[in-house]
Amino acid sequence: MRELSLSKTDYKTARECPAKLYYRMKKYPSLKEGNEYIELLAQGGYIIGAIASLLFPHAILVDEPDHAKAVEITQQLFTQENITLLEAAFESNGKFARPDILIKHGSRLTLIEVKAKAFDSSEETPFRNKKGVIAASWQPYLEDITFQALILRELFPDFTLITELMMPDTTRSTTIDHLHKFIALNHITEDDSGYPRARFTFTGDVEQIRESHFLTRINVDREVADLLPEVSSAAEIFLKSLNPLTKLPAPISFVCKDCEYRVDGKEEPNGFRECWGTLADPKPHILDLYHGSQVQGINELIAAGKTSLFDLPESAFRKKDGSVGPRGSRQLIQMRYTKENEEWIDPQLGTTLQSFPYPLHFIDFETSGLAVPYNAGLHPFENIAFQWSCHTISAPGAEPTHAEWINVDEVFPNFTFAKSLMTHLKRDGTVFMWATHENTILRQIAQQMEGRLEDPELKEWLEWMTAARMVDMNQLALSHYFHPLMKGRTSIKKVLDAIWQVNPALRERFPEYVKEEDGALLPPHNSLPTFKIDGRDVFVNEGTGAIIAYQSMLYGPQKSDEMIRDQWKQLLLQYCKLDTLAMVMIYLHWNEKLT
Numbered sequence: 001m002r003e004l005s006l007s008k009t010d011y012k013t014a015r016e017c018p019a020k021l022y023y024r025m026k027k028y029p030s031l032k033e034g035n036e037y038i039e040l041l042a043q044g045g046y047i048i049g050a051i052a053s054l055l056f057p058h059a060i061l062v063d064e065p066d067h068a069k070a071v072e073i074t075q076q077l078f079t080q081e082n083i084t085l086l087e088a089a090f091e092s093n094g095k096f097a098r099p100d101i102l103i104k105h106g107s108r109l110t111l112i113e114v115k116a117k118a119f120d121s122s123e124e125t126p127f128r129n130k131k132g133v134i135a136a137s138w139q140p141y142l143e144d145i146t147f148q149a150l151i152l153r154e155l156f157p158d159f160t161l162i163t164e165l166m167m168p169d170t171t172r173s174t175t176i177d178h179l180h181k182f183i184a185l186n187h188i189t190e191d192d193s194g195y196p197r198a199r200f201t202f203t204g205d206v207e208q209i210r211e212s213h214f215l216t217r218i219n220v221d222r223e224v225a226d227l228l229p230e231v232s233s234a235a236e237i238f239l240k241s242l243n244p245l246t247k248l249p250a251p252i253s254f255v256c257k258d259c260e261y262r263v264d265g266k267e268e269p270n271g272f273r274e275c276w277g278t279l280a281d282p283k284p285h286i287l288d289l290y291h292g293s294q295v296q297g298i299n300e301l302i303a304a305g306k307t308s309l310f311d312l313p314e315s316a317f318r319k320k321d322g323s324v325g326p327r328g329s330r331q332l333i334q335m336r337y338t339k340e341n342e343e344w345i346d347p348q349l350g351t352t353l354q355s356f357p358y359p360l361h362f363i364d365f366e367t368s369g370l371a372v373p374y375n376a377g378l379h380p381f382e383n384i385a386f387q388w389s390c391h392t393i394s395a396p397g398a399e400p401t402h403a404e405w406i407n408v409d410e411v412f413p414n415f416t417f418a419k420s421l422m423t424h425l426k427r428d429g430t431v432f433m434w435a436t437h438e439n440t441i442l443r444q445i446a447q448q449m450e451g452r453l454e455d456p457e458l459k460e461w462l463e464w465m466t467a468a469r470m471v472d473m474n475q476l477a478l479s480h481y482f483h484p485l486m487k488g489r490t491s492i493k494k495v496l497d498a499i500w501q502v503n504p505a506l507r508e509r510f511p512e513y514v515k516e517e518d519g520a521l522l523p524p525h526n527s528l529p530t531f532k533i534d535g536r537d538v539f540v541n542e543g544t545g546a547i548i549a550y551q552s553m554l555y556g557p558q559k560s561d562e563m564i565r566d567q568w569k570q571l572l573l574q575y576c577k578l579d580t581l582a583m584v585m586i587y588l589h590w591n592e593k594l595t
């Protein structure tokens with residue numbers, strides 16, 4: 001049997017946690033399944049890859065998913081004195097990688113790794129912290145290219161090797177409008193190390209892209225040299241564990257909370273259960289604690305086999321000086337009310353809610369800030385706001401009414417978005433949002449107006465609106481409300497799902513969101529209707545899905561099909577509408593409990 005090789009994706013997985021490498025090789029059920037594709041689509045990473053490849057006009061793509069064949073093709077092409085290869089394949093001593101771009105010029109190699117990560121070229125030492133050490137946020141990206149450099153150094157010890165990252169530069173803007181529409185995704189392939197690769201057709205002006213793109217190449221030779229010994233020895237350990245396949249030891253800790261192998265307890269095989277054994281069983285679990293990673297001594301407690309939420313002494317939530325801060329009081333409330341299995345609602349919330357003048361507006365925005373800017377003049381990752389929803393309660397006891405706006409045209413939508421919102425909200429009453437995203441977006445739109453739009457009324461309204469005027473319901477939930485079903489979370493969905501389970505009056509009032517499966521009541525977001533698009537049942541019930549839906553509606557392969565465009569639009573409208581209705585439902589629930 002062919003020995004297993006260590007790909008850069010395997011390396012990255014093992015660096016997160018060595019036990020994950022074993023589960024990945026054994027294809028254990030994972031919460032990440034399919035997510036790489038969704039991320040690739042949502043972040044526009046494939047478009048960055050596409051643009052990068054267009055910058056090398058004579059590059060040859062090694063379009064071969066099979067590992068061994070791709071290595072063979074690369075070897076043949078590498079006999080040429082000067083050549084640029086895309087997705088070349090190299091294997092050395094059991095390690096395998098496919099560099100995004102490799103330029104061979106005689107005995108000089110330039111290895112370029114393309115990343116859809118924001119890079120600010122105005123920073124003096126972008127990859128290092130104040131102490132000169134490589135910053136944790138850059139470490140995985142730099143280790144990725146170091147792993148590839150390691151292979152090339154082993155294979156070509158006499159060559160000069162230059163290493164570079166190529167990334168969207170947030171100090172640059174694009175001169176091209178709607179770049180997305182010129183890059184049509186044909187399909188996504190997977191090489192045999194499981195790495196997704198996009199295949200696309202470009203229909204725009206290549207010369208224009210080459211002259212005015214917004215990607216930057218940054219030399220990382222120093223960082224690669226620093227990391228090489230560490231990456232080399234880690235790779236050796238990981239490789240050894242593949243032949244024969246053995247699980248490397250990995251201590252359990254609070255980090256396991258977000259492990260992709262923490263799948264439903266009934267799934268088999270179950271990576272989380274293998275790591276935690278019976279320590280996975282307690283309910284409520286210690287990993288469900290609000291901001292638990294910041295509790296002193298929590299990992300020692302886990303190591304000692306104490307993994308029930310109730311194993312934590314209340315003293316753990318105190319600061320060193322004995323006081324209890326906002327985080328500690330939330331943790332105490334979670335602990336106490338989970339023990340009692342009771343909902344907690346702070347009576348003070350009643351006074352707070354009563355102080356808000358009517359009409360009460362509940363707003364939510366859908367926005368997208370992709371690596372590739374949507375419009376000329378925008379920077380990478382700059383947001384566009386393409387949709388808002390607003391539910392309004394005009395007076396005590398009044399039925400909520402709904403208004404919405406969505407952009408369906410290939411235009412820069414932000415100013416029309418803001419104007420329509422201004423016309424709807426005016427300066428009346430109270431505006432509720434969940435978390436601070438809406439405030440951030442309105443501030444950004446005010447900034448985007450500089451030099452682009454002369455509209456004093458809108459400018460003044462945006463400044464007025466964002467002067468700490470909007471009320472953050474997430475903050476209200478954090479300070480005044482808890483239900484054991486929420487565990488340690490206060491996202492709008494978590495709060496809504498909890499009250500939906502316990503408040504039959506709400507279900508009677510909004511029956512269109514009541515849906516059951518196998519006798520269990522589903523969360524309202526899972527009751528939203530699906531549409532059949534391109535033979536697939538499609539739905540939108542979270543933010544990333546909304547970005548993909550918007551992309552598909554405006555720039556997808558069926559963008560000229562009116563019916564399909566309308567279906568994407570309906571999916572977006574129903575999703576955003578439910579988010580603001582969710583705020584209304586939570587508000588109604590709180591009011592009901594307080595009166």
Ligand code: SF4
Pocket residue numbers: 017018019020250251252253255256259260261262271272275276
């Ligand atoms: S549960 Fe923890 S130890 Fe096990 S694979 Fe996940 S992160 Fe690693």
